Amino acid sequence: MPVFTRLRRPTRTTEPTRTTEPTRTAEEGREGEGHSEEEKQRDGTSEAPAAPDPAPGDSPRDSTPGSPGALPLVFRALRARHARLRTEHPRATRAARWTLHGLAAALIVGALLLPNTAGALRPDRFTRIPAEAIIGAVLLLALPRRPRIVVAALYGAGIAVLTVLNVLDIGFNEYLGRGFNVVLDWGLLDDAQHYVEDSMGGATATAAAVGAVVLALLLVVVMALAAVRLSDLLARHRTRATRGALIAGTVWITCSALGLQISGVPVASDRAAAALKVQGKRVRDTLRDEAAFEKVARTDPFAGTPSDQLLPDLRGKDVLITFIESYGRTALEDPVIAPGVTGTLDTGTESLAKAGFAARSGWLTSATFGGSSWLGHSTALSGLWIDNQQRYRTATASDRLTLTKAFGKSGGWDTVGVVPGVQKGWPEAKWFGLDKVYNAFRLGYQGPKFSWSTMPDQYTLEAFQRLEHSKKRDGNKNLMAEIILTSSHQPWAPLPEMVGWDELGDGSVFGPVQKAGKQPGDIIADTTKSRREYGKSVEYSVTALTQWLERYGTDDTVLVFLGDHQPIARVSGLRASRDVPVTIVARDPKVLDKVADWNWTEGLRPDRDAPVWRMDAFRNRFLKAYGSVPHPAGG
Template structure:
């Protein structure tokens, strides 16, 4: 045995037994290795083979896709935010943002360039979405989309579509919009990445082209060159971004400032005994008619029917002993968001957005309706056929009792968004409220919000005999025979015609109720909450709505003689126009209220 550390002397090599033969058929099969082929790798391999086989077609397809990407990006950069500004000239412009973007892309290495291009595409998609929202809001609400406040209104729009077109159609529309928005982001991101890659592959040509484009843009901008009145040099997206940023800043600042304004109230400390003393003992009713605007009285399509109705109803009321005076109020809202018009009228504050509305509803700023409640001489009640869920605003309005859509016993069909015809709501008000005397010798103040003239104005109810209303089932045949909302929504002329008819119906229902059930003490104030949407009222329509005071007691109208309103239910074109927010204080003052300011 060798000592440790010493190599043993070599000996003969041991014999090696030959390996036994193995029958391949009997040997277990070795597991096959599976390679994962991702979809994009499969697509890339297929596309590579196709390009090799069809080089000319591949080049043509590549050029076509690049051109489409460029057209899409440029169109997004110069896209206006208003339907009335759409036109070919708006898209035949040189976007300065594209020139700057090309210069930046040429200066970056590959990875940062691709990342920046993708992020830029997504950002451009966001700006395009905001432009589209601006278009919709300008068309329907007469104002631009507010990035801070208006997201909640999209759920209201969904509910309106569901009431008008049905749940299935609405779900399909919502799904389609979501898919379209996602597609917009993806396609714009891919387009900007593709264009940045093209620039990188052709650096020399791209650099020269960028310089030329920059010189042309500066020249056009400096000289103010235009095509069809539209400047050739565009910085639309940069301007829109600045406008959005300023709008957000102004909204946040406005919120803080409005809180201070809402704490100031000319009648905030007025004792109840000094509020509306000249209306004690009166049967006081405030009524809003949905979308009842100046256009209904002055537009050449809607006005003939509406004006004829107002004149006929003025004469009918006069025969029953009622007389009226009418003027104009400029609403804080347009095309929708009716609650802003209601709260502006009742608060004496300019409530033009949702944040202001929330601020006032959470405050103790006195509403006009609450002024009657504070007197202790009036019971206060609301009839709200459009309210279909909890309504915490009841407290701010100072209403002791509110009847919502589910508390009026209606068994008939909905008329699109409107839960029940105005005539039925008024009859229920008569049976449940107006026909019953308040306890304790009090008078009553009522707030009614009528809904039959709410868009889409199809189908429209028809007047039936007041003694035939029952539980509303009588309206089933009328609703079934009415227009399809989808047909009216898609036709601008039809929308305007049907809108006028809906206003005629609402005015007729209200004034027939007054003629039938009004008393010597009844005082009715009724007005519109806002103009109808721009597609009906026009892109340059005012925000004015008619307002009327109707009473039998001549002393009621004598109190407002110095307002110089027009006699009758139809205000003259040149009748006084006030901001809607001024109505509360003018009304309180006219009927003897003594100001005792609260200064916040």
């Protein structure tokens, strides 16, 4: 038999060959708790081997910048460098890592507790326990790695968006006395930029706009990264994190049930959830309001009134309806502001009385606060409560009979608008019923701007006198003018001063006055200075108007002047009313007799307890007082 040689196979060991690993500290061992080595490497918690240098025979595509293989090489190099740093400087690396953890936690918790008003920005508001942080931690602990990272990034980005809305709320509350409406108010940010540009220069406005956008985007990115970092930390310490979340939830429920507070602030917080609820309610109410307001706008008791039955008791009179910017109740009642303003009003009452004029004054509650003057103008003249931009668009797209349009429809008046604040197209002029409009470029002014205001009120009134009031009307018509006085518009620096009426010329006389005035930056951040300068601006506007009436008013002149809204909340206060003064001045006693039953105060200064109406009631009351007959369309 042939002899077969038996080949012996190598003996296999029962245990895998062990490789030597670097010794890890106890802290690093605990950090890796609950993860496989593969998962820890994906999370970046395990030591990664240094990337080997590319072999001479490797494809050049792998290392050429911009090639498909370049990016992985960069990542591997960074990971290798990080691994070396951890090995060479373990304490510094650990300290830096936990510092970043702490900053991420502080950022997330601080954002969840951020209030939406400047007055609530106090340290005790940030010592609370946010329910949203506990719920977020529980959710992230329950998710696998990849869904956890996605959810954490979305969670952080969502908190960032909520933070931006809270910051916008702070700004809107500080200036307009109300929160930010995510449906309607984005357009006002563009107006805010133009305001900054007119007040502080184009470079400042551009820098502020770019800076705000960059900060908002950066906040979203940083918040997302912070949330992902914290989610990784929770996953690495899953057992202890689960136990901590349970304890925190129990403490939150206990504090909420017992109503525990620190310095009057509840320990248990659901601030972020409440903010989302408020924003949601605003959106819901806004969407519902659009259809409801459209129906109200179509209901007009004077829509069908024949022209000969409109304002018959004012025929033969030149009627001037004048809005004074930011002329609010605060100007007459604030202890810092009021002495100068009330003294100016009392002086004006006396001087007008010597010229044969009498006046009656009351209060109107404006539809707006701190800004958006067009809402106040349209509310007073249309008889509609127009308190947001959506309502304004709906109203101006309708055929509503405004008070100014009623004068034109009657056939007895030419209608003119003097609007020095308008520096672009103004299609609403047709809705207001104005035959002719003088904007910032049609009044002949060659002097300097005074911050936002394109020209001093004294010049505006003199230009109106020259261009319209002094002219004879064709066809036995009289003049009705809507005049907007802008010198009392924020930021109230620099302010114009009265000059001789015969010295006004083309306005160049105001050059030295403007140069000698304060700069916006000198007062814009100082509440006390802003209040004082605001008071001076109202004194100037009232003085210019009353002196104009003394100088150019006739037996047939009827002046109605009122404020469009209160000054910004930083000046008038967060809890200030929305009331503004309204005054009718005439030399003919029959004009004031028609409103005797209104019980308004004699003179230019309304008493504190004088009647207060909503501003949308003014149109109907004025039309009825001067003989207009209600006649709904189709009635």
